[in-house]
Amino acid sequence: MRTLFLLLFVSLPLFALASPRGDEASARSALLARFDAALHADVGALEKLLADDLEYCGVSATCSTKAQYLESIRSGTRKFRSLEPKIERVRLFADSAVLSGKVYAVSIGDGTERNVNAYFLVVLAWRDGRWQMTNQSSTLLEPKPTP
Amino acid sequence: MKTRRIKLPLIPTMLLFAVATTMSALFFNEVAFAKDDARADAVKAAEIARFAAIEKSDAAATSNLLADDLEYCHSSGMCENKATYLEMMTSGKRKYVAFVPTVGSVRLFGEVALVSGTAKVNVVTDGKPQEFSIGYTDVYVWRNKRWQMTSWRSTRFADAPAK
Numbered sequence: 001m002r003t004l005f006l007l008l009f010v011s012l013p014l015f016a017l018a019s020p021r022g023d024e025a026s027a028r029s030a031l032l033a034r035f036d037a038a039l040h041a042d043v044g045a046l047e048k049l050l051a052d053d054l055e056y057c058g059v060s061a062t063c064s065t066k067a068q069y070l071e072s073i074r075s076g077t078r079k080f081r082s083l084e085p086k087i088e089r090v091r092l093f094a095d096s097a098v099l100s101g102k103v104y105a106v107s108i109g110d111g112t113e114r115n116v117n118a119y120f121l122v123v124l125a126w127r128d129g130r131w132q133m134t135n136q137s138s139t140l141l142e143p144k145p146t147p
Numbered sequence: 148m149k150t151r152r153i154k155l156p157l158i159p160t161m162l163l164f165a166v167a168t169t170m171s172a173l174f175f176n177e178v179a180f181a182k183d184d185a186r187a188d189a190v191k192a193a194e195i196a197r198f199a200a201i202e203k204s205d206a207a208a209t210s211n212l213l214a215d216d217l218e219y220c221h222s223s224g225m226c227e228n229k230a231t232y233l234e235m236m237t238s239g240k241r242k243y244v245a246f247v248p249t250v251g252s253v254r255l256f257g258e259v260a261l262v263s264g265t266a267k268v269n270v271v272t273d274g275k276p277q278e279f280s281i282g283y284t285d286v287y288v289w290r291n292k293r294w295q296m297t298s299w300r301s302t303r304f305a306d307a308p309a310k
Contacts, residue, residue, distance in 0.1 A: 053254070055263060061282035061302040063263070089218065091297070096256035098286050098298060100218060119220050121284055121300045123261050134254070135261055137284035139300045141224035 022126045024090050027097040030131035031087060031122055035103070039083040043074050051125055051132035059118050059140040081106040081113060085120075097124040097131065102141065117141045187253040190260040190287050193294040198248045198266075206237045214288055214295035222281050222301040235272075244276075245269040258289040266301075280304045 022030075030049060037045035047070065054066040064072065072078035088101040098121070105116045123135040193212055200208035210233055217229040227235070235241040251264040263284045270277055283301035287294045 055252075057263070057282060057284060057302070059302060061304050063282070091216070093259045093288070094257040096259045098259065100220075100298065100300075119224060119226065119300060121220070121286070121298055123256070123259070123286065125256055134256075135263075135284060137263070137300055137302075139220055139222060139224055139302050 021095075022092075022097065022124075022131050024092055024097075027090055027092065027099060027124055027131055028087055030124060031099055031133070032085065034133055035083050035085045038073060038078075039080050041073050041076070041079065043070055046070060046073060048130070049133060051127065051134040053134055055135045055137075057135075057137040059116060059138045077109070079108045081108055095126045096134075097126075098122070099124065103138070183255055186255055187260070190253050190255075190262060190294050191250050193287060193296075194250055194253075194262055194264075194285070195248070197296060198246050201236065201243050202246050204236050204239075204242060206233050209233065209236065211293075212296060214290065214297040216297055218298050220300040222279070222303045240273055242271045243269070244271060260287040260289075260294065261285075262287065265304075 033045065034049045036042075037049060050066050050069070052066055054069060055063055056065075056069045057063040069078075083103060083105045085103040086101045087099055089099065091098045100119070100121050103116075103118050103120055105118070107114050107116055118138040118140055120136055120138045122133060122137075124131040125134045126132075197209060197212040199205075200212065210229070213229050213232070215229055217232065218226060219228075219232050220226040246266060246268055248266040249264050250262060252262070254261045261284070263282070265280065265282050267280050268278065281301040281303055283299065285296055285300075286298040288297045289295075
């Protein structure tokens with residue numbers, strides 16, 4: 001019994017080291033879930049998907065913290081009629097993932113709709129057994145051509 | 148020859164082990180934090196060296212600081228890979244007259260570093276001079292024992308339009 005107890009005690013750090021890490025599919029899913037939560041103003045979901053040290057830099061070059069970003073979603077300052085992300089590149093590292101792509105959004109502000117076509121660069125950090133977005137930075141592209 | 152087995156009391160041994168593990172973890176954590184500061188400084192140095200290299204149109208130095216899988220998205224929304232970016236420099240199609248950066252934050256995620264900052268840019272592209280201010284984010288990776296930039300994107304400040 002004592003030997004078993006001792007073995008368990010010694011092997012605990014090994015279990016911690018062997019905990020699963022995120023893969024490319026889960027990184028993609030986490031980012032898509034983040035866009036979806038923003039579209040549906042799901043602040044509860046965003047709370048979990050965003051890292052506490054989030055830096056969110058929009059196409060206007062102004063940056064927000066997690067609290068500021070969540071407040072803009074909660075208050076409706078940042079509101080979307082549609083969000084169509086296209087993840088083009090995912091690069092995985094030990095505890096992080098760098099994703100980039102394009103997003104076409106129809107945002108609503110002050111009662112007017114605005115079409116936004118942007119490039120995004122996102123960094124996800126693997127923390128507490130899940131991907132958390134720690135940075136999103138966007139650059140405005142030419143407007144999406146009308147079909 | 149007789150071997151003598153020393154029987155250690157289990158509970159005190161485990162307690163000693165736990166204390167030793169905690170102390171060494173705290174020690175190595177301190178060392179890791181100290182190392183992180185040094186690594187962040189090294190990223191900042193690489194960033195400043197890269198800005199200096201592009202200002203001098205020094206393609207060799209720039210190339211050394213760029214990862215082979217570079218994705219460089221300009222504030223215009225145009226994205227380039229490493230070969231195209233360097234070709235624009237060596238051909239003289241893009242010439243940075245001045246690039247004055249203010250490196251804001253450097254955050255480390257293992258072998259990845261995330262940098263954000265602002266810069267005042269004076270550039271001539273295809274003979275057309277432009278001056279503007281940008282906010283930028285870039286990502287460095289630790290490869291071949293040096294920091295290499297693998298992603299860059301920037302946005303022009305709305306209150307500082309191109310002249």
